Amino acid sequence: MKLFAFLPFLAPLVSAAAISSAEKPITYDGYKVFRIDTHGRARGAVIEKMLQGLKAVQYNYDTDTNIEIAVAPEDLGKFERMRLDFEVLDEDLGASIRAEGGFHPGGEQRFASSLNQLRPGAFPDESWFRAYHSFNDHQQWLVDIQAGFPENSELIEVGKSFEGRIITALHLWGKDGKDAHKAVYWHGTVHAREWISTMVVEYNTYQIITNYLKNDTTITKVLDSYDFYILPVVNPDGFAHTQTGDRLWRKNRLKHPSSSCIGTDMNRNWPYKWETTGGSSTSPCSETFRGLSAGNTDEITALVKFSEKLAAKNGIKSYIDWHSFSQLILLPYGYSCNEHVPNYERQMELARGVASAIKQVRKTTFTPGETCPDLYKAVGGSTDWMQDVGKAEISWCIELHPSGGGANGFILPASQIEPAAKDLWAGMLYLLPTM
Ligand code: 0X9
Numbered sequence: 001m002k003l004f005a006f007l008p009f010l011a012p013l014v015s016a017a018a019i020s021s022a023e024k025p026i027t028y029d030g031y032k033v034f035r036i037d038t039h040g041r042a043r044g045a046v047i048e049k050m051l052q053g054l055k056a057v058q059y060n061y062d063t064d065t066n067i068e069i070a071v072a073p074e075d076l077g078k079f080e081r082m083r084l085d086f087e088v089l090d091e092d093l094g095a096s097i098r099a100e101g102g103f104h105p106g107g108e109q110r111f112a113s114s115l116n117q118l119r120p121g122a123f124p125d126e127s128w129f130r131a132y133h134s135f136n137d138h139q140q141w142l143v144d145i146q147a148g149f150p151e152n153s154e155l156i157e158v159g160k161s162f163e164g165r166i167i168t169a170l171h172l173w174g175k176d177g178k179d180a181h182k183a184v185y186w187h188g189t190v191h192a193r194e195w196i197s198t199m200v201v202e203y204n205t206y207q208i209i210t211n212y213l214k215n216d217t218t219i220t221k222v223l224d225s226y227d228f229y230i231l232p233v234v235n236p237d238g239f240a241h242t243q244t245g246d247r248l249w250r251k252n253r254l255k256h257p258s259s260s261c262i263g264t265d266m267n268r269n270w271p272y273k274w275e276t277t278g279g280s281s282t283s284p285c286s287e288t289f290r291g292l293s294a295g296n297t298d299e300i301t302a303l304v305k306f307s308e309k310l311a312a313k314n315g316i317k318s319y320i321d322w323h324s325f326s327q328l329i330l331l332p333y334g335y336s337c338n339e340h341v342p343n344y345e346r347q348m349e350l351a352r353g354v355a356s357a358i359k360q361v362r363k364t365t366f367t368p369g370e371t372c373p374d375l376y377k378a379v380g381g382s383t384d385w386m387q388d389v390g391k392a393e394i395s396w397c398i399e400l401h402p403s404g405g406g407a408n409g410f411i412l413p414a415s416q417i418e419p420a421a422k423d424l425w426a427g428m429l430y431l432l433p434t435m
């Protein structure tokens with residue numbers, strides 16, 4: 001059964017994975033984005049093969065109904081001569097990236113090597129959610145917000161990325177002091193280009209803190225019942241690279257000993273069922289490269305250690321891995337397409353509740369389901385680990401806005417941050433007090 005026709009992860013056909021920070025940034029100027037009608041699986045496979053000769057970035061892998069693809073200007077003629085059945089989704093991807101406002105080709109990549117180097121500034125306001133920001137500014141934002149909530153929060157250096165950036169967790173607690181309750185645990189920006197995930201995680205964080213400071217009854221009860229561990233950017237190197245090198249970068253930036261291709265897909269590197277075939281790639285040039293061994297990346301090593309601690313301390317009540325795009329609420333499992341999580345009914349009931357709370361804001365549809373079969377097989381993902389190893393009671397991957405590549409895909413205009421974040425805050429206002 002396939003509930004969702006659309007699969008959002010991009011796979012450059014001519015691999016952008018070969019771009020290193022020393023190489024020329026890619027602006028995507030003049031790239032056109034197309035949706036090609038494939039008229040079924042067999043023809044979809046044929047068309048996918050034809051497209052492999054192009055300098056292009058493919059937006060989806062489930063090619064039964066359509067293929068969405070960004071084609072480089074030099075290959076537009078070749079593409080048109082293929083006489084496919086298509087519509088144009090974006091006349092100029094580079095222009096959309098410029099309009100989004102967060103990509104600065106070849107820009108500054110300096111960063112703090114310790115949180116102590118950052119001095120707190122003013123408490124942030126909601127204008128933060130009207131633009132995208134650099135990795136360094138996100139670090140500063142965490143420092144500023146923590147300083148405005150000093151009795152109930154701390155910043156934790158969870159570890160360092162391959163290039164030495166800090167993976168930061170904001171820990172929040174309520175009236176019982178820190179470490180008294182089960183964890184609510186969020187990871188944002190595991191896939192570097194999924195910028196909306198950083199902003200939505202921060203918006204939810206901001207709402208929790210400001211509503212607690214205002215003595216809001218619901219949020220006071222929530223924060224008095226859980227310890228929150230919030231990591232808006234778990235893939236700092238990849239994220240920094242999307243701001244200066246390649247806006248559509250997905251993986252981390254780990255170098256391979258014997259390939260010029262860079263990066264491991266962190267959501268295929270978690271050390272649980274990692275070796276299972278079919279849901280990840282063994283090729284370093286692939287967008288879903290699983291890494292050389294289970295959990296071998298700096299980032300996943302640090303995140304596993306941190307997650308193990310949370311699991312051992314008071315347990316994990318709810319884990320959410322925030323991604324984009326497709327508007328889905330995905331339960332495990334990704335490694336298997338015929339296993340259900342032991343508490344499937346309860347998790348689905350909650351996911352349906354979240355979807356209906358979201359719907360009430362402005363009629364946006366989020367669809368609950370299982371990673372496999374409803375999306376696709378994905379092995380070495382965080383939610384499988386959290387469910388079975390971390391013993392999280394709720395373990396979800398939420399794919400944020402938009403619903404499809406036609407509506408901007410990974411390049412969601414900054415004006416959409418607040419509306420998207422408000423949708424999900426409604427969802428969290430249902431989940432957190434109910435779960
Ligand atoms: O393929 C993925 O990693 C996720 N989709 S995305 O388009 N954002 O890349 C889905 C992941 C499903 N969840 C896990 N397997 N953890």
Ligand code: ZN
Binds near residue numbers: 191194323324
């Ligand atoms: Zn993702």
